[in-house]
Amino acid sequence: SFELTQPPSVSVSPGQTATITCSGHMLGDKSTAWYQQKPGQSPVLVIYEDTKRPSGIPERFSGSNSGNTGILTISGAQVMDEGDYYCQAWDSSTAVFGGGTKLTVL
Amino acid sequence: QVKLVQSEAEVKKPGASVKVSCRASGYTFTNYAMNWVRQAPGQGLEWMAWISAYNGNTNYARKFQGRVTMTTDTSTNTAYMELRTLRSDDTAIYYCARDVDPFSTSWYNPWGQGTLVTVSS
Numbered sequence: 401s402f403e404l405t406q407p408p409s410v411s412v413s414p415g416q417t418a419t420i421t422c423s424g425h426m427l428g429d430k431s432t433a434w435y436q437q438k439p440g441q442s443p444v445l446v447i448y449e450d451t452k453r454p455s456g457i458p459e460r461f462s463g464s465n466s467g468n469t470g471i472l473t474i475s476g477a478q479v480m481d482e483g484d485y486y487c488q489a490w491d492s493s494t495a496v497f498g499g500g501t502k503l504t505v506l
Numbered sequence: 507q508v509k510l511v512q513s514e515a516e517v518k519k520p521g522a523s524v525k526v527s528c529r530a531s532g533y534t535f536t537n538y539a540m541n542w543v544r545q546a547p548g549q550g551l552e553w554m555a556w557i558s559a560y561n562g563n564t565n566y567a568r569k570f571q572g573r574v575t576m577t578t579d580t581s582t583n584t585a586y587m588e589l590r591t592l593r594s595d596d597t598a599i600y601y602c603a604r605d606v607d608p609f610s611t612s613w614y615n616p617w618g619q620g621t622l623v624t625v626s627s
Contacts, residue, residue, distance in 0.1 A: 433613040435551070443543075443551065445615035448606060454615055486551050488613070493565055495541070495553035 402491035404498035411504040418477040420501045422470040422487030430489045432470040434463060437500075438483040446485075447472060477505045508532040510602050510618035517624045518592050525588040526621045528602030535583040536560045537608040542576065542587045544598040545620075552598075556611050557585065565611070592625045599623075 405423045412418045422432065432450055435443040445454050447463035450470070460475045470489075474481055482505050487498040513527040528540065542554040555566040557576040564576050575588045585602055600621045603614035 431612070435614075442601060442617040442620055443603075443614075444617070445606065445613055448613040448615075454606070488551075490612070494567060495556075497543075497551040497553060500550040 402489075402494070402496050404487055404489060404496055406485075406487060406498040406501045408499070409502045409504065411506070412477050414479055414505055415476055418474040418481070418503055418505070420472040420474075420485050420487075420503065422472070422489075422498050423468055424470075424489060424496075425468060427468050427470055427489060428466040430465075430491065432463070432465050433488045434461075434470075434472045435486045435488065436481075436483050437486065443486065474503075477503075479505050481505055508604065508616055510604060510616060512600075512602060512618040512621045515622040515624070517626065520593055520625055520627055522592050522625075523588060523590040524592060524623050525586055526600050526602075526623070528585045528587075528618050530583045530585070530604065533604075534608075535578075536580055539605045539609075539611045540576075540578065540585040541603045541605065541611070541614055543601045543603055543614070543617075545601070546595070546598040549598075554587070554600075556605075559585065560609065589623075592623075594625050597623065597625045 434447040437443040450465040462473045464471045484500045486500045511529045536559045539556045541556040557564045559578045577586045603617040606613045
């Protein structure tokens with residue numbers, strides 16, 4: 401079955417660029433999305449169709465997808481960006497989520 | 507604005523069934539699919555199924571086929587998820603989430619507040 405693999409954790413200092421990867425077989429041939437989830441809250445969509453930002457999502461969030469890897473980039477990460485991030489793709493009519501990455505900004 | 511309001515937390519015994527509701531407002535209910543995603547305590551997200559609010563078509567994750575049923579009530583703009591033969595590992599927060607685009611199944615925005623289902627004897 402199709403699987404998406406994310407690093408368990410990523411840590412950056414405020415103002416630095418945070419990069420979170422999502423790996424899957426030929427993932428670049430599919431579209432991906434990214435969700436942010438803060439403790440005790442529901443997930444929020446931050447990137448969809450690889451590169452699109454929903455309204456209200458800051459421009460510092462961007463995405464890319466090529467080969468076997470999708471990437472979420474947070475340029476100038478802020479403390480408020482801390483949380484868990486999940487990638488998502490579709491395979492054979494099934495939505496698949498990555499295991500999640502805990503982003504720490506301190 | 508678009509809002510999804512879910513039913514309250516439930517505690518069930520193993521073998522029982524649970525039905526979670528998700529009431530939508532702020533958009534044309536029948537134009538969008540509704541999805542269900544669950545999250546076990548301290549774990550990641552797991553997609554369960556989607557249902558078209560337009561025609562009732564469904565697509566269930568293989569893991570849940572035969573044990574879950576998704577329905578909608580267009581008169582009240584409410585989606586339902588029923589999970590049967592509950593086990594302890596079904597203990598999770600269950601989320602409904604609307605599709606981003608009408609008449610498609612893809613990405614989820616917004617999400618409901620979640621309903622905690624606890625399965626315990």
